[in-house]
Amino acid sequence: MYAYDEIDRTLVNERVSEFRDQVQRRLSGELTEDEFKMLRLQNGVYLQLHAYMFRVAIPYGTLASNQLRQLAHVARKYDRGYGHFTTRQNIQFNWIKLSDLPDALADLAEVGIHAMQTSGNNMRNVTSDQWAGVAPGEIEDPRIWSELIRQHTTLHPEFSFLPRKFKIAITASDHDRAAIKVHDIGLRLIKNEKGETGFEVLVGGGLGRTPFIGKTIKHFVHGRDLLSYIEAILRVYNQYGRRDNIYKARIKILVHELGIEKFSREVEEEWQHIRNSSLQIDDEVIEDIRSRFIYPAYEKLPHMPDELRQAAADPDFEAWRKNSVAAHKNPGYSIVTISLKPIGAPPGDATAEQMDALADLADKYSFGEIRVGHEQNLALPHVAKRDLPALWKALDKLGLATPNVNLITDIIACPGLDYCSLANARSIPIAQELTRRFANHELANLIGRLHINISGCINACGHHHVGHIGILGVEKNGEEVYQITIGGRADESAALGNLIGPGVKFDEVADVIEDIVEAYLALRERPEELFVDTVKRLGVEPFKERVYATR
Amino acid sequence: MTSPLQKKLKISDSSVVTANRTWDGVVVYRTAAKGWSADLADAAIVRNSDEAKALLAEAVADDVGAIGPYIAPVQIGEDGKILPGNLREQIRRDGVTIDLPV
Numbered sequence: 001m002y003a004y005d006e007i008d009r010t011l012v013n014e015r016v017s018e019f020r021d022q023v024q025r026r027l028s029g030e031l032t033e034d035e036f037k038m039l040r041l042q043n044g045v046y047l048q049l050h051a052y053m054f055r056v057a058i059p060y061g062t063l064a065s066n067q068l069r070q071l072a073h074v075a076r077k078y079d080r081g082y083g084h085f086t087t088r089q090n091i092q093f094n095w096i097k098l099s100d101l102p103d104a105l106a107d108l109a110e111v112g113i114h115a116m117q118t119s120g121n122n123m124r125n126v127t128s129d130q131w132a133g134v135a136p137g138e139i140e141d142p143r144i145w146s147e148l149i150r151q152h153t154t155l156h157p158e159f160s161f162l163p164r165k166f167k168i169a170i171t172a173s174d175h176d177r178a179a180i181k182v183h184d185i186g187l188r189l190i191k192n193e194k195g196e197t198g199f200e201v202l203v204g205g206g207l208g209r210t211p212f213i214g215k216t217i218k219h220f221v222h223g224r225d226l227l228s229y230i231e232a233i234l235r236v237y238n239q240y241g242r243r244d245n246i247y248k249a250r251i252k253i254l255v256h257e258l259g260i261e262k263f264s265r266e267v268e269e270e271w272q273h274i275r276n277s278s279l280q281i282d283d284e285v286i287e288d289i290r291s292r293f294i295y296p297a298y299e300k301l302p303h304m305p306d307e308l309r310q311a312a313a314d315p316d317f318e319a320w321r322k323n324s325v326a327a328h329k330n331p332g333y334s335i336v337t338i339s340l341k342p343i344g345a346p347p348g349d350a351t352a353e354q355m356d357a358l359a360d361l362a363d364k365y366s367f368g369e370i371r372v373g374h375e376q377n378l379a380l381p382h383v384a385k386r387d388l389p390a391l392w393k394a395l396d397k398l399g400l401a402t403p404n405v406n407l408i409t410d411i412i413a414c415p416g417l418d419y420c421s422l423a424n425a426r427s428i429p430i431a432q433e434l435t436r437r438f439a440n441h442e443l444a445n446l447i448g449r450l451h452i453n454i455s456g457c458i459n460a461c462g463h464h465h466v467g468h469i470g471i472l473g474v475e476k477n478g479e480e481v482y483q484i485t486i487g488g489r490a491d492e493s494a495a496l497g498n499l500i501g502p503g504v505k506f507d508e509v510a511d512v513i514e515d516i517v518e519a520y521l522a523l524r525e526r527p528e529e530l531f532v533d534t535v536k537r538l539g540v541e542p543f544k545e546r547v548y549a550t551r
Numbered sequence: 552m553t554s555p556l557q558k559k560l561k562i563s564d565s566s567v568v569t570a571n572r573t574w575d576g577v578v579v580y581r582t583a584a585k586g587w588s589a590d591l592a593d594a595a596i597v598r599n600s601d602e603a604k605a606l607l608a609e610a611v612a613d614d615v616g617a618i619g620p621y622i623a624p625v626q627i628g629e630d631g632k633i634l635p636g637n638l639r640e641q642i643r644r645d646g647v648t649i650d651l652p653v
Contacts, residue, residue: 047576
């Protein structure tokens with residue numbers, strides 16, 4: 001956990017007071033909606049179909065148990081008793097009243113939570129690997145650098161009125177769990193030949209209407225130069241990024257139109273002006289941030305405790321363990337992913353009761369710490385292996401032990417037309433039907449790793465472009481129609497999926513996905529060949545033939 | 552951003568003006584009595600562009616009462632009942648099409 005100081009607390013509290021005043025002035029009519037809109041957006045407040053939506057930041061996906069309890073409290077007191085974890089390590093409340101928002105923010109501020117950087121044309125919540133600091137083989141904890149960027153960019157005037165929103169993600173592992181290649185800036189933490197910490201910097205990735213995979217702009221930027229290099233990128237973006245057309249305003253469009261070479265030259269030139277300025281980071285600054293990340297006092301525990309050995313006889317426990325438990329850097333401990341994708345439920349939702357209970361379990365089994373991943377699942381990052389059977393039983397009682405992590409029912413979906421004012425089609429009912437179709441655990445295991453991503457409009461909050469199977473809802477002649485892509489991926493080999501053919505109607509989507517999966521099972525060379533690899537080997541044609549032969 | 556009043560309006564069927572109530576975000580409809588109601592049955596019906604523009608202008612002027620007003624299609628049932636004209640408006644009136652988690 002990161003220990004915030006008095007400066008952080010003052011900033012967050014002052015922000016609440018400021019917003020309370022702004023809300024009062026809005027409700028009294030002193031501020032018009034045109035004047036107020038940007039202010040509310042800068043505090044994570046959107047207007048959706050039925051109500052205001054309140055998006056709260058969970059920087060780099062790390063939550064303390066008392067923070068999760070406070071989120072549960074907000075869900076219960078100000079909303080309808082649940083929250084929705086998003087694809088960018090935030091949580092959203094869907095039914096909040098504007099008049100209640102200052103109180104909700106004040107309650108969150110008590111535990112150091114806020115809504116800054118969750119909306120508006122500014123730097124957004126800096127995301128990271130949900131296994132940061134505990135993943136085996138990680139170069140170092142990427143959250144230290146996420147926190148550095150968070151501190152530097154929060155309310156920074158130069159980054160508060162960008163042409164469009166700006167998202168940064170950081171990973172420090174070979175396997176990218178932070179989807180860095182589809183961010184405006186993606187940072188891969190590496191060491192150079194001298195053993196110094198630095199970053200491969202990617203730029204111009206993004207999804208939405210015009211998807212691009214990020215391009216490497218610099219193979220190594222020393223850690224001390226990270227802020228100046230990011231600032232150089234942002235200055236070039238601020239100068240040349242389009243403000244006349246919202247659809248062409250993201251940095252990915254600028255990088256694409258200038259070309260990575262020219263964009264890179266512009267950044268390099270800018271960087272030389274500021275590289276040796278006060279933006280150069282002293283080692284003491286990093287060490288100060290590092291010292292505020294408090295790691296658990298791990299015990300030396302056996303790799304295979306008796307409790308685990310005995311529980312292995314229970315096939316249900318084993319199914320969950322194999323699916324949801326991952327190796328930890330400390331051999332006596334595990335990382336436990338908690339699926340927020342029970343069969344038939346909206347992906348990423350958690351009730352206040354579940355949040356409270358999870359906070360208790362985190363205290364009991366994970367040193368009071370919870371993580372949030374972009375796949376809309378949670379994780380307990382420090383679970384002793386001897387505690388896994390007891391934790392599983394407790395999670396099962398809460399409906400949080402579905403053994404489907406990374407399987408076909410672990411679906412990423414945006415809120416879609418059920419909630420979102422931008423959406424053209426529903427996402428959640430599609431996800432629910434698909435989880436019912438593939439509810440059989442043996443079948444899901446037979447299929448293996450397969451990510452389905454669903455977006456209810458071209459803005460792609462469900463990241464459909466990078467789903468192994470991507471489903472995009474559009475509106476055609478007043479009806480919901482869904483376009484299917486296959487072959488996308490969001491990891492270190494990130495790729496955009498390819499369309500298989502004409503869109504299909506709402507009622508046909510699950511049948512089409514079943515056809516695609518059946519084709520895959522027949523076409524794969526061996527059980528270990530993942531769906532996405534079969535698509536890469538064969539292309540879309542055999543899947544297209546299967547889907548459209550009878551339609 | 553273009554004001555809703557500057558957008559071209561083509562109204563060929565029955566429509567209403569809808570928005571979200573400022574203090575709580577609840578879906579509301581402009582009434583003939585120059586107010587807002589959370590019940591679609593109370594909505595003022597417009598049937599051509601001039602009527603729609605006038606009703607929208609009046610709604611936009613009430614910036615404190617509701618935000619984001621726009622013209623939405625409706626259908627008038629045989630019994631005279633006002634029904635949402637598309638899925639989006641049906642969801643706005645009736646709520647989500649899924650069971651809420653609690």
